[in-house]
Amino acid sequence: MTRTGTRTDTADETDGTGPRLTRKGLATxxxxxxxxxxLMFERGVAGTSTDDVRAAAGVxxxxxxxxxxxxxxxxxxxxxxxxxxxxxxxxxLLSRLDSMAALRAWRDLVVDxxxxxxxxxxxxxxxxxxxxxxxxxxxxxxxxxxxARWEGAIRDGLHAMRDRGDLRADADPERLALATLAAxxxxxxxxxxxxxxxxxxxxxxxxxxxxxxWTVTTAG
Amino acid sequence: MTRTGTRTDTADETDGTGPRLTRKGLATxxxxxxxxxxLMFERGVAGTSTDDVRAAAGVxxxxxxxxxxxxxxxxxxxxxxxxxxxxxxxxxLLSRLDSMAALRAWRDLVVDxxxxxxxxxxxxxxxxxxxxxxxxxxxxxxxxxxxARWEGAIRDGLHAMRDRGDLRADADPERLALATLAAxxxxxxxxxxxxxxxxxxxxxxxxxxxxxxWTVTTAG
DNA sequence: GAAAGATTGGAGTGTCAACTCCAGAAAAAG
DNA sequence: CTTTTTCTGGAGTTGACACTCCAATCTTTC
Numbered sequence: 001m002t003r004t005g006t007r008t009d010t011a012d013e014t015d016g017t018g019p020r021l022t023r024k025g026l027a028t029x030x031x032x033x034x035x036x037x038x039l040m041f042e043r044g045v046a047g048t049s050t051d052d053v054r055a056a057a058g059v060x061x062x063x064x065x066x067x068x069x070x071x072x073x074x075x076x077x078x079x080x081x082x083x084x085x086x087x088x089x090x091x092x093l094l095s096r097l098d099s100m101a102a103l104r105a106w107r108d109l110v111v112d113x114x115x116x117x118x119x120x121x122x123x124x125x126x127x128x129x130x131x132x133x134x135x136x137x138x139x140x141x142x143x144x145x146x147x148a149r150w151e152g153a154i155r156d157g158l159h160a161m162r163d164r165g166d167l168r169a170d171a172d173p174e175r176l177a178l179a180t181l182a183a184x185x186x187x188x189x190x191x192x193x194x195x196x197x198x199x200x201x202x203x204x205x206x207x208x209x210x211x212x213x214w215t216v217t218t219a220g
Numbered sequence: 221m222t223r224t225g226t227r228t229d230t231a232d233e234t235d236g237t238g239p240r241l242t243r244k245g246l247a248t249x250x251x252x253x254x255x256x257x258x259l260m261f262e263r264g265v266a267g268t269s270t271d272d273v274r275a276a277a278g279v280x281x282x283x284x285x286x287x288x289x290x291x292x293x294x295x296x297x298x299x300x301x302x303x304x305x306x307x308x309x310x311x312x313l314l315s316r317l318d319s320m321a322a323l324r325a326w327r328d329l330v331v332d333x334x335x336x337x338x339x340x341x342x343x344x345x346x347x348x349x350x351x352x353x354x355x356x357x358x359x360x361x362x363x364x365x366x367x368a369r370w371e372g373a374i375r376d377g378l379h380a381m382r383d384r385g386d387l388r389a390d391a392d393p394e395r396l397a398l399a400t401l402a403a404x405x406x407x408x409x410x411x412x413x414x415x416x417x418x419x420x421x422x423x424x425x426x427x428x429x430x431x432x433x434w435t436v437t438t439a440g
Numbered sequence: 441g442a443a444a445g446a447t448t449g450g451a452g453t454g455t456c457a458a459c460t461c462c463a464g465a466a467a468a469a470g
Numbered sequence: 471c472t473t474t475t476t477c478t479g480g481a482g483t484t485g486a487c488a489c490t491c492c493a494a495t496c497t498t499t500c
Contacts, residue, residue, distance in 0.1 A: 020445095020446085021446080021447095022445095022446060022447080022496095022497060022498075023497095024446090024447075024496085024497080025446065025447065025497095028447080028448090042354065043354065043355065044266070044351060044354065044355065046264070046266030046267070046351075047266070047355060049486075049487055049488080050487075050488060050489080051486085051487075051488090059448085059449095060448060060449045060450065061449080061450070061451090061489085061490095062447090062448065062449065062450075062490090062491085062492095063447075063448060063449085064489095065488090065489065065490080066446085066447070066448080070488080070489075071487095071488065071489090120354065121354065122350065122353070126350070126409060127350050129409060129412075129413055130342065130346070130347050130350035130351065130409060130412075131264060131266075131350065131351055133342070133412055133413055134262065134263065134264065134340065134341065134412075135263065135264065135267060140413060143413055144413050144414055147410065147413060147414075175422045175426075176422075176426070178410070178418065178419050178422040178423070179403070179407075179419075179422040179423045179425075179426040181406070181410065181419075182403055182406035182407040182409070182410050182419050182420070182422065182423035183399070183402055183403050183406055183423060183426075184406065185405070185406035185409050185410065186401070186402035186403055186404060186405035186406025186407065186408075186409070186423070187399075187402040187406065188406075189346060189349060189350060189402075189405050189406070189409070190367065190398070190401065190402050190405065192349075192350075192353055192354075193349055193353055193360060193363055193364050193367060194364055194367075198398065199398050199399075199401075199402050200402070202395045202396075202398040202399040202402065203398070203399045203402035203403060203406070205399070206395075206396070206399040206403075206426075206427060206430050207426060209430060210426050210429060210430055213433070240475095240476085241476085241477095242466095242467065242468075242475095242476065242477080244466085244467080244476090244477075245476065245477065248477080248478090269456080269457055269458080270457075270458065270459085271456085271457070271458090279478080279479095280478055280479045280480065281458095281459085281460095281479080281480070281481095282460090282461085282462095282477090282478065282479065282480075283477075283478060283479085284459095285458095285459070285460080286476085286477070286478080290458080290459075291457095291458070291459090
């Protein structure tokens with residue numbers, strides 16, 4: 001499991017405070033989070049009850065409340081889970097976005113992923129973000145961290161390109177990475193709505209065009 | 221009230237079928253939709269109960285069910301309401317996006333609007349889209365229409381620029397408009413998360429850069 | 441192997457949300 | 471003015487959902 005950036009493990013019971021977990025306990029906890037993540041991706045957070053999670057994970061009611069103080073704690077664990085899952089799905093490309101070829105390969109991967117899903121569900125992090133950002137400040141903070149890791153990976157690649165001289169010295173990796181992540185998120189939302197990858201492709205291709213415009217043409 | 225594109229008035233009781241509404245009835249219906257739109261924007265669709273709407277609109281339970289068959293019908297009315305509201309808020313600029321100056325003015329307007337809201341709430345249409353697209357197919361269809369009107373306005377402006385010769389003949393207004401809307405939506409989402417307009421600005425500025433690159437420099 | 445602590449099952453509780461019903465007030469139609 | 475239709479108030483019903491409780495059973499620890 002490749003890690004991009006730093007994990008901030010907040011608010012679930014994996015830290016020092018609560019009772020310690022045995023191997024078995026850790027496994028059940030994992031099953032609960034995985035089941036919850038799947039259901040919340042398909043039906044939304046508000047659309048999945050703790051009883052749905054209970055059934056899907058094959059556990060009893062008390063187990064959920066043994067491992068999580070309440071539904072909010074479970075939601076935060078789902079955020080952490082999905083952040084890791086999304087970023088991992090883009091490895092090893094994501095941590096090496098330091099050439100136009102790599103960026104294009106990454107673009108293709110993201111587009112293919114949506115096609116495989118028949119353009120359903122959108123971005124697992126983006127939809128959580130949209131649903132939770134106004135209601136739960138802690139959730140919003142976790143999601144900001146998740147996006148920061150994503151954006152950081154893109155930015156690092158662009159920085160590497162600039163340091164190597166492939167990108168002009170006055171290029172702004174920070175800003176380009178932010179715009180790329182925004183284009184990706186918006187593209188995913190419209191793609192989810194329209195059930196076709198055209199919006200995602202248009203958005204990402206436009207951003208790659210911009211980035212390419214900042215490259216130094218060695219032949220010129 | 222300026223209209224952009226064609227309204228598709230689906231699924232609420234304003235069409236021929238149901239009982240006809242008196243002036244007073246139309247007013248109460250309007251109050252219900254407006255109250256529901258506000259609440260759903262602040263707390264999300266799942267986060268607002270019909271009783272919340274009842275209280276905010278100052279009506280009785282039965283009135284809501286007199287004007288709407290169920291909560292889904294109310295939600296669809298809210299979608300129509302918000303689509304109109306969002307597009308109207310961008311008039312008269314939106315229907316005249318046929319120059320770089322106009323595009324930049326529009327960008328500033330959108331950014332300012334978010335600043336005024338302290339970057340809270342994101343896009344009224346976008347958040348509805350994210351919350352409803354997987355659950356309710358009818359809602360998704362309505363939202364696709366809403367986005368199409370938005371995208372259409374941008375596309376028409378770019379078409380005008382191309383027809384006038386300000387944009388190169390091989391520019392693709394369709395694709396550029398789609399990418400711009402995606403950048404806007406993604407920028408709004410990240411802006412909502414981070415409570416600062418930087419992502420929105422980066423995303424929109426990048427897209428305007430791209431469009432500008434397709435302009436014909438009369439002086440050159 | 442016994443005490444201590446972690447894990448599990450499942451019935452039970454209180455609250456809240458969507459929706460129904462019906463009777464009475466207001467308005468429109470004739 | 472009378473009839474018909476729309477509009478309104480609010481009590482009541484049904485179900486779902488988050489969460490609690492407690493007793494039983496594994497696992498670790500010493």
